[in-house]
Amino acid sequence: MTHDSADTRFGPLIFAVPKGRILEEAVPVMERAGVVPEAAFHDKADRSLSFADESGQMRIFRVRAFDVATFVAFGAAQAGIVGSDVIEEFDYSELYAPVDLGIGACRLSVAEPKEPVEYKYGNASHLRVATKYPNITSRHFEKAGIQAECVKLNGAMELAPYSGLAGRIVDLVSTGQTLKSNGLIEKDTIMQVTSRLIVNRAALKTDPRVAALVECFRNATMKDAA
Numbered sequence: 120m121t122h123d124s125a126d127t128r129f130g131p132l133i134f135a136v137p138k139g140r141i142l143e144e145a146v147p148v149m150e151r152a153g154v155v156p157e158a159a160f161h162d163k164a165d166r167s168l169s170f171a172d173e174s175g176q177m178r179i180f181r182v183r184a185f186d187v188a189t190f191v192a193f194g195a196a197q198a199g200i201v202g203s204d205v206i207e208e209f210d211y212s213e214l215y216a217p218v219d220l221g222i223g224a225c226r227l228s229v230a231e232p233k234e235p236v237e238y239k240y241g242n243a244s245h246l247r248v249a250t251k252y253p254n255i256t257s258r259h260f261e262k263a264g265i266q267a268e269c270v271k272l273n274g275a276m277e278l279a280p281y282s283g284l285a286g287r288i289v290d291l292v293s294t295g296q297t298l299k300s301n302g303l304i305e306k307d308t309i310m311q312v313t314s315r316l317i318v319n320r321a322a323l324k325t326d327p328r329v330a331a332l333v334e335c336f337r338n339a340t341m342k343d344a345a
């Protein structure tokens with residue numbers, strides 16, 4: 120790495136990455152920034168959650184996307200990579216997202232069935248919405264003066280409307296294939312999403328390796344655009 124990851128005043132720098140679909144796109148950006156995971160990191164059968172980097176001076180945590188934000192916000196990791204959807208959902212004051220990595224592009228949208236379905240709940244002023252993003256969803260509908268009752272799901276949101284769980288869903292959309300395959304149409308885009316480098320604000324102030332890491336990711340992302 121070009122940054123001084125061997126600073127002896129601190130323990131190893133902890134970098135958290137999501138184990139899901141961002142990972143494949145994130146690894147080349149990490150490597151351009153000098154964060155090169157050990158070989159075991161790429162082995163999906165490996166049950167370890169913490170890996171060395173090639174310099175031996177960092178630890179790389181492989182966790183769920185939402186948990187990346189939590190590890191970094193609480194200072195258990197100094198830095199990480201996560202979608203802007205997750206950053207917005209938690210709205211942690213301790214998180215700073217200085218670099219847009221230009222990967223994991225999608226959007227967070229409201230969707231509903233093509234054909235109107237009768238629901239126990241769901242009229243113009245009171246909606247029931249199934250989502251993994253209750254905070255963003257509530258804020259979005261509040262702005263429109265609509266009270267949304269959010270039902271938290273962790274996946275397969277698309278099943279909610281036709282099973283009578285909720286009249287609408289708020290979910291990530293990329294190609295639109297998942298909505299189409301499940302008979303739903305996109306009604307409204309809440310936000311565009313890309314993945315970001317996130318750092319813990321206190322660590323950025325106190326640990327010079329964090330600022331150096333931000334610079335490395337800025338440079339790695341600039342090369343991308345060239």
Ligand SMILES: Nc1ncnc2c1ncn2[C@@H]1O[C@H](COP(=O)(O)OP(=O)(O)OP(=O)(O)O)[C@@H](O)[C@H]1O
Pocket residue numbers: 137138139140141182183184185201202203204205223224225273291292293294312313314
């Ligand atoms: N269809 C998509 N196209 C592009 N990016 C996406 C898409 N779906 C999700 N993402 C991005 O990838 C991130 C992680 O998605 P994913 O659901 O694969 O994570 P994960 O680590 O497997 O989390 P979990 O296991 O908790 O669901 C999302 O927060 C979002 O930023």
Ligand SMILES: O=P(O)(O)OC[C@H]1O[C@H](OP(=O)(O)OP(=O)(O)O)[C@H](O)[C@@H]1O
Pocket residue numbers: 140273274275290291292293294295296297298
């Ligand atoms: O518009 P598309 O290209 O079809 O992508 C949208 C799908 O991608 C995400 O799910 P993912 O595949 O990450 O699985 P998940 O159900 O675990 O969230 C999202 O939750 C949608 O279901």
